[in-house]
Amino acid sequence: MKPNSIAILTPDVSVAGAALANYTAALMQGLHQLDVPTLYVVYFCSRPGPQVTFPANVKLVALNVKRSRSLLLPLAKFLRQYQPDVLITLAAFVNFPATIGWLLAGKGKTRLIVSQHSTMSYKAYVECKNNVLERANPLMARLLYPLATAVHANSQEVLHDLIEEIRIPLPEARAFFTPNPINSALVRDCSQAASDHPWLQHKDKPVIISAGRLAKQKNFPLLLHAFAAVRQRLDVRLIILGEDGPERQHLQQLIQTLGISASVSLPGFSPNPWSSMAKADVFVLPSQEEPFGLVLVEAMACGVPVIATDAIGGGPRMILEEGKNGILLPQNDVEALTDAIVKVLTFPEVHYQLVNAGHQRCTAFSPKAIAQQWLDHLQKLS
DSSP states (O other): OOOSEEEEEESOOOOTTSHHHHHHHHHHHHHHHTTOSEEEEEESSOOOOTTOOOOTTEEEEEOOOSSGGGOHHHHHHHHHHHOOSEEEEOOHHHHHHHHHHHHHTTOTTOEEEEEEOSOHHHIIIIITTTOHHHHHHHHHHHHHGGGSSEEEESSHHHHHIIIIISOOOOOGGGEEEOOOOOOHHHHHHHHTSOOSSHHHHSOOSOEEEEEOOSSGGGOHHHHHHHHHHHHTTSOOEEEEEOOOOTTHHHHHHHHHHHTOGGGEEEEEOOSOTHHHHTTSSEEEEOOSBOSSOHHHHHHHHTTOOEEEEOOBTSHHHHHTTTTTSSEEEOTTOHHHHHHHHHHHHHOHHHHHHHHHHHHHHGGGGOHHHHHHHHHHHHHHTO
């Protein structure tokens, strides 16, 4: 039976350029198009920004908390009052307190779906191996995830990691994955705005662009080394959009060491990254770990050819269909990335082919298509 009411729990819907806000808005749009009568967006405290819009039947409910550990009682109160058929979490750090809050509410008729959007073993044992809390996450997941009605992931590899590497005891019927939804029409509309970056306002040479938090996971040193090699052959520039992270200082030092300071920009977070993506000549995602890679689909929607590494988590491989819709490269291969960038920038036919393929691929991640996958899985849990 199709659920009559679905709630999404997300920490933040305040910024249009943020992945969680985009995911929430797109999934709600898809569920609305599929005639789910009642929809709730349950968030911590920051109200949606002007570019984050929801269908008319979406009810916004603020828990008025600032930290995930504070949401137990407010979430339990929401569940007892509204009693949605389904509650979906959208951030890994929310999953544990959300599960406890759901249990405190007595479960009722609500089915809880906890979502994992990152490769937990990579986060715990590689990227954040010196963080005690991150190291404890696998144990907490083994204890709490099986208590939920089902566990959702945004790729097959992330789901496999939970079951095989983290060893969460889940029957196949209670574990599923769906890709991230993307509102391509909204992205294209926002991409028409003027870029706030001077290199794209008055572009006098090709610009390579990337985006992501300045963290080890994104592997920006690979892109910087490749860019330095590209600069030996072409007069180009590089912009890396994204919020600050632990790697900023290291990246700035590497930029200086490679002698490319005048040609690389790290402008930070942009509320409308698509206005810059659309004016660039190629988008590169060099990640070590990428469960999905929403920015790849966003770049495709902006009409930009994409290059990505075959990251842990399998997102780029799935999106690009093994290289059918963009150039897919092995990890940490500077020479291959260098050659791929030069190829896209110097051969117009390659550029056109990738743009066309990417534009067609976007339709697979439309809000309605992904929402239908969600409903198909939820009906099996009835």
